[in-house]
Amino acid sequence: MKIKKVLVSQPKPTSEKSPYYDIADKYGVKIVFRPFIKVESLSAKEFRQEKVSILDYTAVIFTSRHAIDHFFNLCSELRITIPETMKYFCNSETIALYIQKYIQYRKRKVFFGATGKFADLVPTIMKHNTEKYFVPMSDVHTDEIKDILDSKGIEHTEAVMYRTVSNDFTPEEEFDYDMLLFFSPAGINSLLKNFPNFEQKDISIGCFGPATAKAVKDAGLRLDLEAPTVESPSMTAALDKFIKESNKN
Numbered sequence: 001m002k003i004k005k006v007l008v009s010q011p012k013p014t015s016e017k018s019p020y021y022d023i024a025d026k027y028g029v030k031i032v033f034r035p036f037i038k039v040e041s042l043s044a045k046e047f048r049q050e051k052v053s054i055l056d057y058t059a060v061i062f063t064s065r066h067a068i069d070h071f072f073n074l075c076s077e078l079r080i081t082i083p084e085t086m087k088y089f090c091n092s093e094t095i096a097l098y099i100q101k102y103i104q105y106r107k108r109k110v111f112f113g114a115t116g117k118f119a120d121l122v123p124t125i126m127k128h129n130t131e132k133y134f135v136p137m138s139d140v141h142t143d144e145i146k147d148i149l150d151s152k153g154i155e156h157t158e159a160v161m162y163r164t165v166s167n168d169f170t171p172e173e174e175f176d177y178d179m180l181l182f183f184s185p186a187g188i189n190s191l192l193k194n195f196p197n198f199e200q201k202d203i204s205i206g207c208f209g210p211a212t213a214k215a216v217k218d219a220g221l222r223l224d225l226e227a228p229t230v231e232s233p234s235m236t237a238a239l240d241k242f243i244k245e246s247n248k249n
Helices: 018-026 044-048 065-077 093-101 121-126 144-151 187-195 212-219 237-246
Strands: 005-008 030-033 036-042 059-062 086-088 111-113 133-138 155-164 181-183 202-209 225-227
Touching: 018 030, 018 225, 030 036, 030 133, 036 065, 044 065, 044 111, 044 155, 059 093, 065 093, 065 155, 093 111, 133 187, 144 155, 155 187, 155 237, 181 187, 181 212, 187 212, 202 212, 202 237, 225 237
Parallel strands: 005 030, 005 181, 059 086, 059 133, 086 111, 133 155, 181 202, 202 225
Antiparallel strands: 036 155
């Protein structure tokens, strides 16, 4: 089936130089950016039920910009004033720089890993092994951080501060796409929540990552495009190739 309209379940790119726009121009297709999921903070009441006092800790570990936003917003809602002495450990430099949105950036209290992987941040944490670490988490997370910090004897506490929820469609929104692109299992869950009687028929489905691919198949849907691959390391590279093949006739 010829691809004319694609739904990308991510926010619209901030840059006009996004490869998605190049694909739209190249093949004359319409690409719509419409997230199936959104991230929201727990309420102050919900967080209090976890019985965690943030001021008991001397350092915070941030694994994403979402974690930063919801940590500081929830602290504000709880009327907690974060002391100047608090230290921050971030998975990457990008995340570390984002913290400037909320505090004055000082190298002596903001640390980050080289690769974006938590394991590469651990040596820095070990140099500050007397700190008491607080780790803001999503409701959907693995035990990787907990297991690593436990194995190193680092004092820490994880607490859920934000969650992923379905970004529901309104009755007025058209759903006339030839192709849907997903980037997380939560996106697949949202599709089925919004459209419990969804029938794929000729709609092509593409996904990024093995966990999302598994969610597509587990839902009984047909997976037409999977990235990354050796030939297509990004979703846009895979989409370009897929549309070229689909629309060549």
